[in-house]
Amino acid sequence: MIDWKVTVGGQLPSDWEPRRDGCWFLDFEMQHLLLPHFDVGEQPIDEYGETIFDSGAVARLGTHLSVYRGQIEAKPESWSITERSSRGETTFLVEREAVLAVIDKTLVMIEHVLSRGGELVFSGD
Secondary structure, eight states: OEEEEEEBTTBOOTTOOHHHHOEEOSSHHHHHHHHHHHOOSSSOOOSSSEEEEOHHHHHHHHHHHHHHHHHHHTSOSEEEEEEEETTEEEEEEEEHHHHHHHHHHHHHHHHHHHHHTOEEEEEEO
């Protein structure tokens, strides 16, 4: 799973608390759904390593997520997505409020990065 944090000069801000201030995808289904909307940096986000977004990539991410947020707001409270592959079908349920919570938390983090001259650091495991 991927999580992300704000750094300034390569360090966590002194007032940073990972559980309170960090963000992460709640499960692999949400990561699969949302990751394409986060992949706006110079390189794709590494699902198993570290990817750093500078202020330019962070600004692009903010623009993309703001637009995507409007699309999610227009959706019902929950909806299902079915993906088909050679191995069969997989269906998962998406909760609108859970997706909006991740987007909103990330937008707050983006404001911190841009106001502090920092970076957004994605870490996969």
